[in-house]
Amino acid sequence: MAAAAASAVGRGERPGAGGAAGVGRSGAGGLTVTHRGGGYRYLPAGDAYSGGVAAEPGFEFVALTFAEPKPVAEGFARLDRELAARGLTASALVGVHLRSQAPVDLGAFDDFNVRYHALLAERGVLEDAVNPVARTNVVPVHAPPAEPVIHTAFVVRAAAGAGGTDFVVAGCGEIIGGLAPENIVARGDLSPAGLTRKASAVLAEIGDRVRRLGVDASVAATVNVYTSHEVTGLPDLLVDGLPVVARSGFVRWLTSPPVVEVEFEMDCHRVSAWQAIP
Template structure:
């Protein structure tokens, strides 16, 4: 994996697929901040709130570098493609995308209980100038399927196997993807301030052997009782190293 720089945003990113990048890291002289909404904000309203927030702190829309979405239920393959076509319209308008290259990292998961009525924003990240900033980054979410190789379902690791052994296999693959992305950005687990897991299945059988032993829980772990965004995926993770986080009341 290699990275490219979005100079207008003050960050570099891992090129991946048109709907999102593999992760982002602040360039020297910038830091990444994260804002979580107090409740999920529908997509169009969320973009408007993000735009207002960036304007209020004197940052351009191109400073937007990552987001965490919540959707009502896992999409079909076609449904996911349709959703992504809607999502990237605003990114194009904001000048973030050149052709099909999308620099913005993203996670999009589906709460099993009390889901939102429509897709929306849970959190977002952006860069701000900071001459003395320590390095900061966000690794995009990944489920147990290789991206950019056709349909997700055709590439699912241990497809249909939600036994303890099957889930361990899925988790190992996702952990490997997290480590690949961290390494591409110049980081490791020791640099993370937060690691998140998204699954409705029991992670305890492999929690110690995989997540703890590999270093993914150095800063603890946040387990969301959510499903990945596409049907037949069962396990997803993301991680970040961000010095400042806040909650924006809705």
């Protein structure tokens, strides 16, 4: 069965009777959905992104990092060519890391998401209008791009071995609930206590997504923290919430989340390979 599914992933075929990030919660009752290609499952979250993805047995994820990040539309066109050269189609795309030029209000964030969603729809990536692709979108404090760019893309492929251990949890900021200002945890509070509340809320959501994806977070994983603030006691907080940090550490990016008044974001992932593409 794994071999049959492997031949279908990224080609838009249905090998069997399969199932039908950003900021905020992943939602959808906490249930994962198996992608029609059979190679991974995802947490539905909304039009803009899923809450995360996890490889099924027989499959693995590869991270493709642009040597020079490309504007989003151009980057997707470049990915089309890269995937075609690998014998895959756009439906092999499972995750994207973006870098944006500045935090925006929720209205502008929604506008960008509409354009982003359309680019995925054009490529047949959506499943009945549901977006299975995980996403992180943050703003570098120093030398931000002139417009949103694709930094890294994650794709699914047949595994050389057993597979089934890779995952990508989408970026999550401290908006818990619907995307509304009143749902920002400790809104406007940049005190040590306020920042700790924000970080704790995000960490709880990331841990919840890991559990709902059904992945083993004790295996080597990359944990990313995105904030421009110093959070008191952050390492201990992370170790308590994601014990793998005690062994693998974490990466701190001097960035801001893409929405104004949101101050702290995290994601995590495990992939089988990293490759640079021009």
